[in-house]
Amino acid sequence: MPTLTYRDALNQALREEMERDPSVFLMGEEVGVYQGAYKVSRGLLEAFGPLRVVDTPIAELGFAGVGVGAAMVGLRPVIEFMTWNFALLAIDQLVNSAAKMLYMSGGQIPIPVVFRGPGGAALQLAAQHSQAFESWYAHIPGLKVVAPATPHDAKGLLKTAIRDDNPVVFLEGEMLYNAKGDVPDEEYTIPLGAADVKREGGDVTIICHSKTVAVALKAATRLAEELGVSAEVVDLRTIRPLDTAAIASSVRKTNRCVVVEEGWPFCGVGAQVVDEVQREAFDDLDAPVIRVTGADVPMPYNKQLERAAKPDPDKVIAAVKRVTYLD
């Protein structure tokens, strides 16, 4: 099986879907001539021309709305935000236009649009460029929210997102673009709303998504080697719809649960997961669920402080020790 980077897997997904469906187009800042700020759209302008790979002015609200409007009349836009930090300028179009149009039109106007781009912290980009917004969008009925962790999942989920008739918020990990993984040659898609067990285990469930999947997997390896604890790593892949069945079934097996996310703790993705766990697996729990999140502060620039603000394997191991009463 070929090995691809996360970036190239996304590129393949875009290319394949644009070849498959002439109503799919890509629009955003620097997606064309510059080949993408993160090179996800490399070669697409040459392959599909300027009508289907559209460079925009720096006008997030405007071009996000252009995408929604084009979707209203039947096109399938993929709108790239250079980062999700800048998408805050466009959030009115995502929340007030894209998410609600089908409902407030009484079912007349679906919005088949994908909003995608990198999210989460990179390295020392400081407060305004280091934010994970999964929970913001997952809060909104009418939006679907996807955050893949691997090249394989990134490709299969993006293809599905483009074919979906609803607005999909697709958050890529800025630090994952160079991550490599196996991606099959043959055509495949991955359904939205299906979590994936990235590592099987019997002692504790670690629930994670996007960049924190790698953190959880590292922690799981060390837990096995250093403490003999067998951790099951469940990658949500899609935040909304949430695969509550997969969460519950893993927790029923392990009886212990840690939830890891890069975002802030208050009203975060983990809060929703914990709510599901206590309702669906209350009698199976042998310990309170512990969350590992980004620190509840704006991201600092200083390297040591930044490291302290992010989830890492040590923090996950500490949380696992608490739910297994090993500390």
Place this chain on the structure above:
Amino acid sequence: MAQPAFVSQLDPDRAEFYRHLLRQMLLVRRFEERAGEAYAQGRIGGFCHLYIGQEAVAVGALTALRKDDYVFASYREHAHAIVQGTSVSTVMAELFGRAGGCSGGKGGSMHLFDVGHNFLGGHGIVGSHLPLAAGAGFAIKYRDTDQVVICFFGEAAVNIGAFHETLNMAALWGLPVVFLCENNRYGMGTALERAAAVYDVYRRACSYDMAEETVDGMDVLAVHEATTRAVERARVERLPTLIEARTYRYMGHSMADPIHGHYRTKEELEEQKQKDPILDLQVRMAEGNLLDDGALRVMKQAVEEEIDAAMAFAEQSPEPAPEALFTDVYRE
């Protein structure tokens, strides 16, 4: 007294068209008056923004379009939906929140939609539908058809970022969109001169090297002619236009707001009512011997019957089924 808004000479060969314009204006005027009564009786809820006084703009502009063109409007859009072809019955039923409403009772006064007539809302956030209209214009360019988009918005929308971002992209990319600003002077209770450094909305087009025109929005024929020119520019040259129609609303911002008071005087309102766009056309048609009292009476009677039927339809239309609460959130 203010001067009547005579702009263009009536052409006897177009008498049928003038009668159509007059009937449409009467229809939306009476629709709004009856909606206002129903609101006062508590049969219509929420926000309800009436269009009384501005009829010449929607009627003059939308009669310049083809059936396959797209229409976007703000939350003061009952008239635009009706003139575009949505039945008065389904619009009234939507105001009543009933299942037979054009949005199934889930949109209400501010969110009328009718895909069958390419009426694409009904948008409640000031300025937010301008980029949507540009998106439909982009789709026209993408598919290489000769359709046109028209986007109606109030003068208060020209100070929001979406206006500038959209006009820039529309001009930059050559999108076939007519941006029609209905300058009724007041954003709720804020006069334009208290909110804008430049009063003349049309002058903003020069920032984007866009064609512009200003027109008397109380003169239905002038609006029709200006829009016809802009539609032609969009359809043939695929270029956008900014039209500023100077108009006036005779009611408060919404049914919940005073008609006059802190922000405008009763005298100003009365003076503007002398320029009533419906009376203006009636007088001009009568002077040109294109309308007699009998014909006008028959027309008004037919309009009243149409609104009566719409009220009856709305009242008899069922409430949405309880399960409608959870449908249409996602398309399966």
